[in-house]
Structure formats: C-alpha cells, structure tokens
Amino acid sequence: MLKRAPKVGRQLVVGNPSLAAHFSHMNRRADGSPMLVEEVMEGSNxxxxxxxxxxxxxxxxxxxxxxxxxxxxxxxxxxxxxxxxxxxxxxxxxxxx
Incomplete structure (x- = not known):
C-alpha cells in the first residue's frame, strides 16, 4: 500500500517494507534533509x-x-x-x- 501522509510537510509513506527501499531516496534532498510532500509531488521526474x-x-x-x-x-x-x-x-x- 502506497499513500501520501495526510498533513503538509510529512514524508510519503510506503506500507510494504519490501518496496520501501525503492522509495527511501525520494524523501530526501541532495544534502540528506527530509523533503516536503509538495516538493516530492511537484518534481518533474x-x-x-x-x-x-x-x-x-x-x-x-x-x-x-x-x-x-x-x-x-x-x-x-x-x-x-x-x-x-x-x-x-x-x-x-x-x-x-
């Protein structure tokens, strides 16, 4: 199950642990700090x-x-x-x- 966190500023949630590794890098900026939901959703890639x-x-x-x-x-x-x-x-x- 994949879902977006309900409140602004929270990270995306991947409910299936076997898939979580695919998405761990997507919740981080280049400097390693957490990304906001809007930043992830509005990314061109x-x-x-x-x-x-x-x-x-x-x-x-x-x-x-x-x-x-x-x-x-x-x-x-x-x-x-x-x-x-x-x-x-x-x-x-x-x-x-």
Missing amino acids: TPLLWNCVCGNVFLKAPVGLLKAKHAMCRMPGCTGTQTTPKKVNVFRRSKAR
Missing part, C-alpha cells in the same frame, strides 16, 4: 511504480512514458512481449473534502 506480469516491481519516470506505451521490465528472463506492466501512480493526490 516523479517516478511511477509499475507491476510486471512476471512479478517484478520497478520504477519508471514519466518522461520515458511519453516515448513508449509500456515500460520495459529488466528482470532476467522477462522479454518485452511477456511484459504488460500496470501503471500505478505512486503519488496520488487526495480528494478535497
């Missing part, structure tokens, strides 16, 4: 999480998505013809209440 049919989970930047219909899975043994990734937006904006 905000990545997307993709789930491949082979079970691999990987990140793909939106810039690359403009050039191709599907992201390529880099898992050994998985070819482009077998890959039908499902795009999942990592940073969902909460609906106004």
Whole structure:
C-alpha cells in the first residue's frame, strides 16, 4: 500500500517494507534533509511504480512514458512481449473534502 501522509510537510509513506527501499531516496534532498510532500509531488521526474506480469516491481519516470506505451521490465528472463506492466501512480493526490 502506497499513500501520501495526510498533513503538509510529512514524508510519503510506503506500507510494504519490501518496496520501501525503492522509495527511501525520494524523501530526501541532495544534502540528506527530509523533503516536503509538495516538493516530492511537484518534481518533474516523479517516478511511477509499475507491476510486471512476471512479478517484478520497478520504477519508471514519466518522461520515458511519453516515448513508449509500456515500460520495459529488466528482470532476467522477462522479454518485452511477456511484459504488460500496470501503471500505478505512486503519488496520488487526495480528494478535497
């Protein structure tokens, strides 16, 4: 489960520990200090999480998505013809209440 922290200034929360390592660097600035939620969401290279049919989970930047219909899975043994990734937006904006 991936979700945004409910209050401004908090970091993004990744509920699945096996995926947390993929996102730990995204909550930090270059100097190592924590990033605000808005800084992460408004970044031009905000990545997307993709789930491949082979079970691999990987990140793909939106810039690359403009050039191709599907992201390529880099898992050994998985070819482009077998890959039908499902795009999942990592940073969902909460609906106004």
